[in-house]
Amino acid sequence: xxxxxxxxxxxxxxxxxxxxxxxxxxxxxxxxxxxxxxxxxxxxxxxxxxxxxxxxxxxxxxxxxxxxxxxxxxxxxxxxxxxxxxxxxxxxxxxxxxxxxxxxxxxxxxxxxxxxxxxxxxxxxxxxxxxxxxxxxxxxxxxxxxxxxxxxxxxxxxxxxxxxxxxxxxxxxxxxxxxxxxxxxxxxxxxxxxxxxxxxxxxxxxxxxxxxxxxxxxxxxxxxxxxxxxxxxxxxxxxxxxxxxxxxxxxxxxxxxxxxxxxxxxxxxxxxxxxxxxxxxxxxxxxxxxxxxxxxxxxxxxxxxxxxxxxxxxxxx
Numbered sequence: 473x474x475x476x477x478x479x480x481x482x483x484x485x486x487x488x489x490x491x492x493x494x495x496x497x498x499x500x501x502x503x504x505x506x507x508x509x510x511x512x513x514x515x516x517x518x519x520x521x522x523x524x525x526x527x528x529x530x531x532x533x534x535x536x537x538x539x540x541x542x543x544x545x546x547x548x549x550x551x552x553x554x555x556x557x558x559x560x561x562x563x564x565x566x567x568x569x570x571x572x573x574x575x576x577x578x579x580x581x582x583x584x585x586x587x588x589x590x591x592x593x594x595x596x597x598x599x600x601x602x603x604x605x606x607x608x609x610x611x612x613x614x615x616x617x618x619x620x621x622x623x624x625x626x627x628x629x630x631x632x633x634x635x636x637x638x639x640x641x642x643x644x645x646x647x648x649x650x651x652x653x654x655x656x657x658x659x660x661x662x663x664x665x666x667x668x669x670x671x672x673x674x675x676x677x678x679x680x681x682x683x684x685x686x687x688x689x690x691x692x693x694x695x696x697x698x699x700x701x702x703x704x705x706x707x708x709x710x711x712x713x714x715x716x717x718x719x720x721x722x723x724x725x726x727x728x729x730x731x732x733x734x735x736x737x738x739x740x741x742x743x744x745x746x747x748x749x750x751x752x753x754x755x756x757x758x759x760x761x762x763x764x765x766x767x768x769x770x771x772x773x774x775x776x777x778x779x780x781x782x783x784x785x786x787x788x789x
Contacts, residue, residue: 473550477501478558490543490554491522501556504595506680507632508544510735513641516544518633520569525562528553540565570599573630576610586682588695588767591734618667621687621746626658629683635675642671673745677728677736688746689725696767698724703754709741716754723749
């Protein structure tokens with residue numbers, strides 16, 4: 473099926489969403505997404521920042537859709553014409569959505585571990601507004617723990633449901649979810665029980681803001697001071713393919729390998745994430761390639777070498 477997005481036409485398979493089609497084209501026409509994640513089943517449709525205008529429904533029915541639609545949940549039709557950055561109404565609606573997302577989000581970026589790789593920071597920089605109509609007080613929650621390794625900052629949560637959907641996917645029973653409704657809604661476990669799945673650490677990575685943080689990495693370093701290195705180890709639970717964040721010869725944290733658009737390649741187990749922090753535990757493959765202007769690169773764009781050798785002193789050569 474043919475779909476045209478901001479003047480770019482592409483052929484896609486039936487069942488492809490507008491967001492997936494835009495990502496195949498690439499560039500600035502790709503709508504932002506805070507709740508959709510390709511590794512997690514049944515995500516999308518919550519944050520509404522990916523809304524687009526369908527100017528032509530299909531070749532058989534050229535009528536436009538009357539309202540803006542979420543691109544992550546709307547499947548393309550043959551001959552569909554979509555407007556994203558070319559439509560001023562879409563950009564204005566996106567600014568309004570970002571303003572709503574920031575209503576209760578605290579301005580604590582200087583102390584947040586997510587700073588430097590926060591999708592909400594990038595979104596607010598591009599689509600944020602200087603003034604807001606919101607005059608009420610921000611909601612405030614006490615910090616809680618989802619186990620001995622995960623800290624929950626509900627003040628920062630934008631209720632994207634990524635963590636809830638992921639735990640539902642990796643765990644046979646419901647371990648945490650959404651309590652209450654409206655502006656009182658909050659993510660919590662059942663009577664503050666731990667989220668104890670062997671894969672539970674992955675909810676830290678899929679959180680687009682700093683609501684879920686790693687207790688073993690809290691306040692230790694900023695991401696732009698660390699070097700992300702692709703690494704592998706023989707693991708009986710997961711594939712053992714991970715990203716180790718190094719400062720000199722020390723591993724400060726272990727995460728999933730990043731993918732474009734704030735997503736990740738594959739899940740890793742808690743053993744690899746929390747317990748394997750020695751260089752000797754890993755086979756270091758090489759530095760991870762990041763976009764040229766990423767804060768993690770510090771404006772030093774380096775193409776990854778094919779292999780990085782570690783000598784007996786555990787020093788990277």
